[in-house]
Amino acid sequence: MMMEHIWGWGGMWFGWLLMLGFAVAVVVLMVWLIRLSAPTGRLNTGGSESDPQLQSALEILQARYARGEISKEEYLDVRATLLLP
Structure with a gap:
């Protein structure tokens, strides 16, 4: 067998x-x-503006400045505060 x-x-x-x-x-x-x-599609440069929440805050700030709700001085002051490390 x-x-x-x-x-x-x-x-x-x-x-x-x-x-x-x-x-x-x-x-x-x-x-x-x-x-x-694979990368996630977003370029992360390591800067402080790469945070999605910060980016959203900056977009809101720019929109408020564009609509005339805040002055140039207020815009620059808040932007500087947001971009602090």
Whole structure:
């Protein structure tokens, strides 16, 4: 009796499923690693204006100045305060 034929032809489907599952796992791992290492789309220069909350505060300040709600002196004073480290 030969031991290489113990599974017969019925056991071959399992090998194909195992290879397919391994290939899918490798692709998923590669996509995950690429997404993990990719930049988020925002350029972070390390400056104080890179904070989203600060950026929002500066945008509000600029909008108020543009609408004439605050004077130039107030605008410059508040902007300097917001940009302090």
